[in-house]
Amino acid sequence: MTEFLDEARAILGEAHVLTTDLAAYVTDWRGKFTGQPLAVLRPADTAQVAATVRLCAAHGVPIVPQGGNTGMCGGATPDGSGAQVVLSLSRLNRVRSIDPLNNTLTVEAGCVLQAIQALAAEHDRLFPLSLGAEGSCQIGGNIATNAGGVQVLRYGNTRDLVLGLEVVLADGQVLNLLRALRKDNTGYDLKHLFIGSEGTLGIITAAVLKLFPAPHAQAVAFAAFKTPQQALQLLGLMRGQLGDRFTAFELMSQASVAMVRRYFPATPALFGTPHAWHVLMQASDASGQQALDAAFQAALEVALEQGIIDDVVVATSEAQAHELWAVRENISEAQQHDGSNIKHDIAVPVSGVPAFIDEVLPLLQAAYEGVRPIVYGHLGDGNLHFNVSRPAGWTTPGWQLETDRVNAIVLDVVARYQGSFSAEHGLGQLKNHEMLLYKAPLEVDVMRRVKQALDPQGLINPRKLLPD
Ligand SMILES: Cc1cc2nc3c(=O)[nH]c(=O)nc-3n(C[C@H](O)[C@H](O)[C@H](O)COP(=O)(O)OP(=O)(O)OC[C@H]3O[C@@H](n4cnc5c(N)ncnc54)[C@H](O)[C@@H]3O)c2cc1C
Structure with missing residues (x-):
């Protein structure tokens, strides 16, 4: 790997190939996963991302893309093998252009969401994506997770807010889909493959975002x-x-x-x-x-x-x-302080939410007397954060051992409502195995075929989203 690291230094500069002081990059926001990467690589622009991906492909080095590292499912956390590199997009933080008449903004993937909101406001426009982590999450991460947030009711998910993308593919080629068009029926709309793909199909380096009139x-x-x-x-x-x-x-x-x-x-x-x-x-x-x-x-x-x-x-x-x-x-944040809970991020049809809650709560109480369900979220989208905090007397490790049983109680009811077992946060390495329990085999198979077509070496965020 010495040769690999020397070549990475030649592309990125000595200061941007990190092999020590990696704490900020190796643990996920919830502290559930800690990995051990070979290095953290910090490219400055799309050309450097492309050269880095080509280098990784040549040496067979797996890449874990990372934005603001606020994801909830460990998608941006490397494994413990010491063989993967974390590719941090933080230095790709330039605004490429703003077009108030077209109501579009073209930004690089490492721009922090709050900075994008502020820039839109300076131009008397709104970029409506809004979520608790907006001060540190990056637009590339928002797109990779198809983030939701608190204004989906009116403006939709991130998928609805993206007009164009620039993506570095697994072989290092740059796929330029940076179109600022509201209408374009010229074949498969490839950008949608990458939105919500959790960094498993390519590295998002820039995006054209939709703006709206500023709400005064x-x-x-x-x-x-x-x-x-x-x-x-x-x-x-x-x-x-x-x-x-x-x-x-x-x-x-x-x-x-x-x-x-x-x-x-x-x-x-x-x-x-x-x-x-x-x-x-x-x-x-x-x-x-x-x-x-x-x-x-x-x-x-x-x-x-x-x-x-x-x-x-x-x-x-x-x-x-x-x-x-x-x-x-x-x-x-209060839940972080409160300690152990088993989290769910589910969706059912909006009209079914009350019946769903009425059905699940008694099942949990029957299984665990005194259990504390912390239920909140985006009712307007049918999306609830349904977190199950341990009853008094349970230790944190003991309660975590109940995860599979608690998941089965909640998610089996979700499935009966034709719901989603992960409505907002994606799957990462936390929930990828649930794919096999709650998705039809053919749907999983088609996803595997897409992954194989775009990443035949399996080097782009391996084992995230899709389990082995
Ligand atoms: C307090 C708090 C509140 C939150 N509220 C919400 C909410 O309301 N709604 C919601 O949807 N989420 C929410 N989240 C989750 C999280 O903020 C979002 O998932 C966010 O979109 C992740 O962005 P990030 O830049 O931190 O991505 P990261 O955590 O760095 O990465 C997330 C995933 O995207 C991939 N990725 C990152 N950047 C790129 C890129 N440039 N190209 C390809 N792949 C990439 C990673 O490999 C990983 O799989 C919240 C998180 C916190 C901590």
Whole structure:
């Protein structure tokens, strides 16, 4: 490998072939996986990525692409063999162009999501992808995982926000699909193969992103209910009244909100008495605040009159809107502090969410008395983070040993609802084996054929997404 590392240094420069102080690159965000790479390689541009991939192909060295390393499934973490390299895209962080009239932005893969949002705002535009990790995740990672976030209800997943891509293929050739077109029926739309492929089919080096009019008016409220069925009724009502102006609808169980208050003591108590379920909702509009506030208030009044909502707090300032959003955004971190839980990131048809919850909760309670399900997420998309925290008296290692049994309880019900066992976070090395349990064999076989066609040596993020 000395020869390989010397050639890598010739391509990237001594300073960008790291073999020591690798801690920031070798463990995933949740701390579930730690690997041991041969080196971390930090190319500066597409040409260097292509030369590095060609070098790896020549030496048979497997590559693990890495963006902001905020993924939830260990997709960007190398294995422990010492034979893989981590290819960090962080230095590809240039903005190539912005075209406000075409409503597009062309950026390199290592641009941090928050910087892209800020650049769009400078041009009075919106890049709507928004998620808790936006200060450190990179657009290449967002595209590779087809990230969702809190505005999918109105703007769709990352897949819906990408018009073009530049990808370095497994043999080091650069596939230029960087078109800024909204219509283009000229054969297979290849970019969609790479979106959501978790770095297993090629290295994304740049993208053309869709921009939208900047929302100048926003209305935010936090509502409380007895049942998820009421929340679903409210979703229908708000969408009916506000149409496309309705942009976010996030469900949180009482246990989720209580956990945030425990670990973030500055979180305000929003209601005098606890409620079983809550929703954080947002409407936004490119035109006036007054008109939006009036429509938002009117819709909430209908909901109160019809008894759909039990209680509601409407933000009266931008600061209060941030405070309400913080409750939702701090759940992931609060769970980190709270310790061991078995996570699920599932989707069922939106209309089936209340019945799904009603069916799973008693099954879990019957199997594990005192279990604490932390249920929250994007109800408007039918996507729930359904995390099962250990009952009192269980140790962390003991609870982790129950993973397969807890997964089977939750995911078998998901399957009955024709749902998804991983709606947002992908599979990486954490959930790839579930592919074999919950996908049809033919679907898995077609995926393997695609992988074989694009990466015949099996060197691009091996054993992620697809198990052996
Ligand atoms: C607090 C918190 C909140 C989150 N909220 C959400 C949420 O609401 N919705 C959601 O969908 N996700 C969420 N996530 C998960 C995570 O932020 C997203 O998956 C994000 O898109 C990953 O981006 P990244 O740059 O960190 O990618 P990484 O973690 O570095 O990589 C993720 C995967 O993409 C591959 N990859 C990375 N860059 C490239 C590239 N340039 N080319 C090819 N492959 C590449 C990696 O190999 C890996 O398989 C959250 C994470 C945290 C920590």
